[in-house]
Amino acid sequence: MTVELFVFVLAGAACLAGAIGVILSENPVHAALSLVGTLFGIAVLFVAQEANFLAAVQVIVYAGAIVVLFLFVIMLLGVDRTDDLRVEPLVGQRAAAAVVSLGVLALTVGALASTGYEVTGVVGEIDDTVPDIERLGASLFTDYLYAFEITSVLLVIAVVGAVLLARRTRAPEIVDPGQRERAEEVADRIAAAEEKVGHVNGHRRHVVTDDADADADADEEVRS
Amino acid sequence: MIAALEVTPAWYLVLGALLFSIGAFGLLVRRNPLVMFMCVELMLNAVTLTFVTFSRMLQDTGGQSTVVFVLVVAAAEVVVGLAIIVALLRRRPHATADDAALLEG
Numbered sequence: 001m002t003v004e005l006f007v008f009v010l011a012g013a014a015c016l017a018g019a020i021g022v023i024l025s026e027n028p029v030h031a032a033l034s035l036v037g038t039l040f041g042i043a044v045l046f047v048a049q050e051a052n053f054l055a056a057v058q059v060i061v062y063a064g065a066i067v068v069l070f071l072f073v074i075m076l077l078g079v080d081r082t083d084d085l086r087v088e089p090l091v092g093q094r095a096a097a098a099v100v101s102l103g104v105l106a107l108t109v110g111a112l113a114s115t116g117y118e119v120t121g122v123v124g125e126i127d128d129t130v131p132d133i134e135r136l137g138a139s140l141f142t143d144y145l146y147a148f149e150i151t152s153v154l155l156v157i158a159v160v161g162a163v164l165l166a167r168r169t170r171a172p173e174i175v176d177p178g179q180r181e182r183a184e185e186v187a188d189r190i191a192a193a194e195e196k197v198g199h200v201n202g203h204r205r206h207v208v209t210d211d212a213d214a215d216a217d218a219d220e221e222v223r224s
Numbered sequence: 225m226i227a228a229l230e231v232t233p234a235w236y237l238v239l240g241a242l243l244f245s246i247g248a249f250g251l252l253v254r255r256n257p258l259v260m261f262m263c264v265e266l267m268l269n270a271v272t273l274t275f276v277t278f279s280r281m282l283q284d285t286g287g288q289s290t291v292v293f294v295l296v297v298a299a300a301e302v303v304v305g306l307a308i309i310v311a312l313l314r315r316r317p318h319a320t321a322d323d324a325a326l327l328e329g
Contacts, residue, residue: 005230015243016242016243022247022250023249028258031262032262035266042272046273050280051276051279051280061295062265066298066299069302070261073306076310089255093252093253097249097252100249101246104244108245117233119278121282122281122282123283135288140289144286151296157300158301159303161303
């Protein structure tokens with residue numbers, strides 16, 4: 001029992017320290033690393049409650065995939081700048097947030113305490129000789145089969161949505177059949193206008209060169 | 225005296241409630257969208273801890289199955305959410321949560 005107490009205190013302290021580190025870190029990278037501490041602590045608490053498979057999945061999926069994805073996005077976007085937490089952009093926001101979160105805490109702990117931390121409706125004993133992964137698999141593929149199938153649809157939707165959101169938008173293709181003709185007509189008009197402007201410019205250039213010649217003549221006259 | 229203390233499931237439930245409220249506080253206070261997402265993960269993990277504890281208390285594997293579904297939903301949510309954040313921060317590198325309206329249109 002002392003071992004369980006020791007494990008609980010250590011893992012719980014890691015969880016709480018990591019959670020506080022997430023919300024107090026000015027740098028998002030430090031917040032992500034604090035999140036890893038919390039996730040490992042929760043994995044240890046899963047092992048302490050005989051959920052070994054879930055502990056492994058917790059480490060692999062959360063610490064191995066999700067936090068790495070977070071760090072990848074932070075590094076990809078180069079937004080690892082620090083936030084200044086001393087300024088409070090919205091006056092009274094932190095006090096209101098503290099009231100809300102303490103209210104949630106009081107509500108949940110109060111609801112638990114009102115039950116005396118006892119549960120009713122225990123359906124039966126878990127057979128401890130069967131490994132937890134076998135029990136979990138049997139449960140997933142019998143009682144929760146439809147939910148399990150629907151999660152595959154959810155994952156497909158998530159992948160499609162992520163690809164749609166994250167790709168760069170290209171210039172739209174020409175779909176209007178008359179667009180090419182109109183574009184050519186506009187191009188002809190632009191060419192005609194440019195020709196006219198070019199005439200004017202050429203004339204001016206001509207005038208300017210005339211002036212330059214006249215100046216040159218004048219210079220020569222002065223020299224002579 | 226310490227040896228007499230027994231770790232009951234209630235300890236895990238209170239720890240889960242603490243983690244959940246810390247995550248809720250961070251979600252409400254922080255303005256960096258990435259850190260807000262981490263706070264959501266914190267809250268989800270508090271809930272999974274509670275599910276596993278209730279699974280042990282009720283001697284029923286259904287709680288652990290629910291944790292598997294929570295993991296799947298969390299992974300899907302992170303994928304879509306980070307895609308939205310990438311789209312937002314690519315357009316405005318120093319965006320905060322208030323600038324999510326930029327994504328309209």
